[in-house]
Amino acid sequence: MANTGSGENFDYIVVGAGSAGCVVAARLSEVPSNKVLLLEAGGKDSHPYLKMPIAFLKAVPDPRFNWPYMTEPEPHLDGRQLPLPRGRVMGGSSSINGMFAMRGHRKDYDQWAQMGARGWSYAEVLPYFKKLESSWRGESLYHGGDGPMQVRPINSPLLHHEPLMEAAHDAGYSTSEDLAGEKQDGFARGEMTVDDRGRRVSASTAYIKPAMGRPNLEVRSGVLVRRMVFEGKRCVGVEIDSEQGTQIIRANREVILSGGTYNSPHLLMLSGIGPAEHLREMGVEVLHDSPGVGRNLQEHANVSMEWFATKPVTFLTQLRWDKIAINSLKWALFGKGPLGLQLNSCNVVIKTREELDRPDIQFMANPIRFDAQTWFPLLKPGQDHVFWAGLVALHPDSRGWVKLKSKDPRDVASVTLNLMAEESDLATMRAAIRAARKIYNTPPQANLIGEERMPGVNVESDAELDAFIRATCYVAMHPTSTCAMGMGERSVVDSELRVIGVEGLRIADCSVMPTVPGGNTGLPAVMVGEKCADLIKGQSLPAAELPPEKAA
Structure with a gap:
């Protein structure tokens, strides 16, 4: 039984300090009246390997910084099991990736809108790409000049x-x-998220470190979230492992799940949201039958x-x-x-x-x-x-899936990329x-x-x-789409990233993308975080006015 005696409560709880979660927490804490908690299962991001750009080649395979995830035997890759590098530190995978600054093609986002993700066309997401960026090119129609993420040429x-x-x-x-x-x-x-001092720019260094002095933002690392807590169908907090056993921390307004493409569906299913038959097989009580949870997995x-x-x-x-x-x-x-x-x-x-x-x-x-x-x-x-x-x-037709191995939160998800x-x-x-x-x-x-x-x-x-x-073949570390919007009856979130079928819960990470963008997913993940924070605040940047696409 979870310990509810601590009395801890916040307005917003963000689960996962990765590329999007750091952004959401930092932006919500810009409003002084918002009391924000950011939870990260991994550790600190202070090691030199996480600062020196070329050292990402050392950081990616290091279990101190990387969750040791593996696929199930891949059915179309001779039964091989592939490593799935994911950041195990503040900043998530933005702290260990190759720092490649890329957005994908404008038609990728227009496709999202055509699939039903209203508000996510290229003209509508471009202002958020500009907002996050401080480009070496300076402010322009396509680039931002004073955003948190520094982008420099290679x-x-x-x-x-x-x-x-x-x-x-x-x-x-x-x-x-x-x-x-x-x-x-x-x-x-190529371009990279590296600052003028030759240091990696991660979501943690760009968004959370400048915000750490705010009295309304609390950041905790090394915290495992076991599940979301519901009263009826409203999410009212999270259950975590603590030194005193399991503990519930309450959210007065919303919980934002930013666990990433593998962990967000995993946590949803542990909380009773997912394909009902699979949840019952795993011994999880069904809160809401959502057949799209964990499906539609895409990877480059x-x-x-x-x-x-x-x-x-x-x-x-x-x-x-x-x-x-x-x-x-x-x-x-x-x-x-x-x-x-x-x-x-x-x-x-x-x-x-x-x-x-x-x-x-x-x-x-x-x-x-x-x-x-x-x-x-x-x-x-x-x-x-x-x-x-x-x-x-860049645009795979194959689709994989994420499932539970058991109802134990410490038992990592079962992943089949189906490449x-x-x-x-x-x-x-x-x-x-x-x-x-x-x-x-x-x-x-x-x-x-x-x-x-x-x-x-x-x-x-x-x-x-x-x-x-x-x-x-191996992975490019760009998994997406396991809690996607724009999927019709299999949509897990709506266009405002609210989890369908419940209240008080949103998702902000690459899992919400209907399709994987045609490029590296680091900056698109940050963009999702920027847009999610505005959606929670009830505001939106105006769509960009763009010239016709230039032919090849």
């Missing part, structure tokens, strides 16, 4: 940006000066390709031990040098078929091998120099591999590469490529 001669940009036209593609501007496809310089499948370099010019040169030591000092003191970078040569967002209305693949082009290690002459020999590209299928269930997704990835071969074998990029290391030129037929994809 710009270093060490990253070999120019050869890919020069190869674009000869390979049959266009370039763009700004993928968030008028022309939202082509080859472009990612496949790696690699080419041997013809010269020792990749970023591996910067991983010699003495250079790492010198550059660490340079970064710590001045925020300068290669350790303050995201290692992206070029952001390539293109169509594999001319008839498509938006790009269907993205190449994360990187001048370094996927398994790069530090080295030192004679003591630890260096690896071969390799160029690596991560190929991302490559649809033949169309395999076809897209095959086309991506063939496009990457064409691009990388076009001068001047071709002058930097030699033999194809992975999958190898002998892997050519559809059947051979399918086998390679199934054996090697």
